[in-house]
Amino acid sequence: xxxxxxxxHEQHAQHNQHADHEQHEHFGHAHEGHGLGKVxxxxxxxxxxxxxxxxxxxxxxxxVIGTAFGWGNLPxxxxxxxxxxxxxxSLTLRSVLKAGVDFRTAFRVALAADTLSIAVxxxxxxxxxxxxxxxxxxHLSDALFWGALAASLAIAFVVTTPVNKWMIGRxxxxxxxxxxHH
Numbered sequence: 001x002x003x004x005x006x007x008x009h010e011q012h013a014q015h016n017q018h019a020d021h022e023q024h025e026h027f028g029h030a031h032e033g034h035g036l037g038k039v040x041x042x043x044x045x046x047x048x049x050x051x052x053x054x055x056x057x058x059x060x061x062x063x064v065i066g067t068a069f070g071w072g073n074l075p076x077x078x079x080x081x082x083x084x085x086x087x088x089x090s091l092t093l094r095s096v097l098k099a100g101v102d103f104r105t106a107f108r109v110a111l112a113a114d115t116l117s118i119a120v121x122x123x124x125x126x127x128x129x130x131x132x133x134x135x136x137x138x139h140l141s142d143a144l145f146w147g148a149l150a151a152s153l154a155i156a157f158v159v160t161t162p163v164n165k166w167m168i169g170r171x172x173x174x175x176x177x178x179x180x181h182h
Contacts, residue, residue: 044165047173051117051164052157054088059125059149061087064140073136077129081122088118113173120163121156128152 062083066076089110096106129135129152138145167173 039165039169041161041165044161044168047164047168048117048121048157048161050091051088051114051121051160052153054086054091054114055084055118055121055125055156056153058083058085058087059153063145063149067140077126081126084122084125085118088114116167117160117164117173121160124156124159125152128155 059080062080063076066079071079089107092110092113093106096109097103101109129148132148132152135144135148138148164173
């Protein structure tokens with residue numbers, strides 16, 4: 001009987017090693033930086049949409065606050081960018097913390113996952129707004145304000161998606177986050 005128990009334990013150990021190997025295959029590349037191989041456009045778009053959500057929240061809130069306080073374009077834009085990074089990082093931080101990771105590690109993961117994506121998105125988004133005739137002078141009650149913002153975020157999404165695809169394929173960006181989703 002003990003031999004059967006030992007054999008059962010051996011099979012269980014082999015199964016666990018196999019499962020660990022599969023998990024390493026799934027998540028290990030992201031951790032080691034070897035890339036994830038072929039990355040779908042859907043995965044890249046989901047990562048970009050995640051980033052876009054945080055950026056949009058920060059952008060709109062920054063513009064509302066800047067407008068409410070009567071600030072000029074530059075301080076309002078700076079606040080909007082800072083809040084875009086804050087909310088972009090916060091969304092990732094929240095999901096990684098839910099996986100049971102300590103705050104310091106989760107914060108590092110959020111920085112690694114989102115910094116380039118948010119930076120590209122903010123560069124494109126704010127560049128479009130700055131170059132759009134009269135968009136910088138539009139008020140929250142103007143259709144031009146909301147139209148320019150929507151167009152700038154859409155363009156930023158289109159430009160940032162290939163960046164995220166490239167990063168995920170190399171085990172960077174949101175690939176780092178995926179190792180914490182079980």
